[in-house]
Amino acid sequence: ESYGYDSCGYLKAQSAGRHRISEETERYAGGHRLKQAGNTQYDYDAAGRMVSRTKHRDGYRPETERFRWDSRDQLTGYCSAQGEQWEYRHDASGRRTEKRCDRKKIRFTYLWDGDSIAEIREYRDDKLYSVRHLVFNGFELISQQFSRVRQPHPSVAPLWVTRTNHAVSDLTGRPLMLFNSEGKTVWRPGQTSLWGLAL
Numbered sequence: 001e002s003y004g005y006d007s008c009g010y011l012k013a014q015s016a017g018r019h020r021i022s023e024e025t026e027r028y029a030g031g032h033r034l035k036q037a038g039n040t041q042y043d044y045d046a047a048g049r050m051v052s053r054t055k056h057r058d059g060y061r062p063e064t065e066r067f068r069w070d071s072r073d074q075l076t077g078y079c080s081a082q083g084e085q086w087e088y089r090h091d092a093s094g095r096r097t098e099k100r101c102d103r104k105k106i107r108f109t110y111l112w113d114g115d116s117i118a119e120i121r122e123y124r125d126d127k128l129y130s131v132r133h134l135v136f137n138g139f140e141l142i143s144q145q146f147s148r149v150r151q152p153h154p155s156v157a158p159l160w161v162t163r164t165n166h167a168v169s170d171l172t173g174r175p176l177m178l179f180n181s182e183g184k185t186v187w188r189p190g191q192t193s194l195w196g197l198a199l
């Protein structure tokens with residue numbers, strides 16, 4: 001990997017293997033805010049929070065995502081480029097307790113154990129669809145259990161299917177892989193560079 005910077009110390013070029021971003025594709029505005037990176041443009045409010053992200057592609061209309069924040073800098077709303085509206089709620093400690101999309105009739109609720117997420121529930125059409133339990137050692141994920149309801153036909157009683165996976169993490173607590181009870185790898189993150197560039 002290699003990186004290039006301008007006279008102000010801003011990142012302006014990076015390469016990782018066959019992936020390269022040419023120079024002068026990243027521009028910054030006042031307050032050291034990234035204004036443009038490649039074909040993506042960013043806009044901020046007076047508090048420095050990103051309120052929109054627009055991607056430009058040749059032959060296509062610009063695709064804009066919008067973000068809404070509260071006075072505590074917590075994300076309270078998101079609108080995708082396709083017009084999907086998501087709403088977010090938090091508790092008094094700033095932890096997310098719910099996100100929902102009324103258009104898709106999907107809702108997620110979050111249960112916490114201190115600063116670690118302990119359970120995520122997914123509801124579809126106001127019916128419980130899946131439950132994910134997570135076990136942490138500090139901030140390091142140890143294992144997770146995922147349960148999902150299966151009902152191939154309305155005349156058949158719902159059946160809950162559960163699987164348990166265990167995690168291997170690096171020194172920072174970032175999961176490197178998940179494997180099942182038989183030791184088979186079931187998930188690996190995509191390989192990225194130091195700055196998140198997909199390899």
